[in-house]
Amino acid sequence: MSQIRIRRANANDADTVCRFVAEAAGEEALPPPAMSADLFRRDALGAAAPLEVWIAEDIAGHGCGQAIACRGYDLQHAMPTMELLHLYVRPEHRRDGLARMLIAEVANRAMDLGVRELTITTGVDNAVARRFFAAIGAREDRLARYLIEPDGIEWLAAEAQ
Numbered sequence: 001m002s003q004i005r006i007r008r009a010n011a012n013d014a015d016t017v018c019r020f021v022a023e024a025a026g027e028e029a030l031p032p033p034a035m036s037a038d039l040f041r042r043d044a045l046g047a048a049a050p051l052e053v054w055i056a057e058d059i060a061g062h063g064c065g066q067a068i069a070c071r072g073y074d075l076q077h078a079m080p081t082m083e084l085l086h087l088y089v090r091p092e093h094r095r096d097g098l099a100r101m102l103i104a105e106v107a108n109r110a111m112d113l114g115v116r117e118l119t120i121t122t123g124v125d126n127a128v129a130r131r132f133f134a135a136i137g138a139r140e141d142r143l144a145r146y147l148i149e150p151d152g153i154e155w156l157a158a159e160a161q
Contacts, residue, residue: 004064004098006105009053014040016063017053024088044068054105056089056098065089067102069109074117082110083119 009017014037021035044051056065068086073079084106089098110118 003059004056004093004101005059006054006056006101009040009044009055009066011041011045013053013055013063014038016055017044017066017068020063020066020088020090021068021086023090024086051085052106052109054102056093056102063090064093065098065102067106069106071113071115072119077116079116080113081117081119082106082113082115083121085121 017040018033018035018037021033025031025033040051040053043049044053050070052069052071054067055063057063065088066086067084067088070083070085072081072083074081084103087099087102089102107118
């Protein structure tokens with residue numbers, strides 16, 4: 001593998017982050033994501049930002065991949081958690097250990113935060129991702145995941161008024 005550097009994303013990475021999110025969605029035949037450079041700057045920069053983003057780049061400074069995680073908290077175990085929301089490696093850099101390097105950076109950050117549980121979300125039809133996560137020691141969880149869309153949120157929020 002050529003020399004790869006992994007670092008935290010900064011404001012100058014906004015377009016690259018959004019391009020990688022869009023490329024990943026396209027590969028999975030998902031609709032175009034809503035992530036924009038402005039939303040990246042709002043949600044991934046600053047001390048209180050909910051997202052943490054790592055960029056992998058080659059020796060020339062070209063982006064090769066990224067990982068995006070979000071901090072959380074597990075009430076049952078009274079401990080901080082982290083969820084890997086997105087892991088993407090450009091096709092020409094796959095099968096070189098780059099995904100493992102990126103997730104290792106996420107794990108290192110998780111340890112810095114005292115996280116004892118790293119959750120990974122991927123589509124049930126994404127066999128490549130599922131094999132990769134199993135190979136790095138992740139196990140499938142038995143929890144069901146539910147989604148409330150914007151109209152449902154508005155409907156429920158109206159009950160609190």
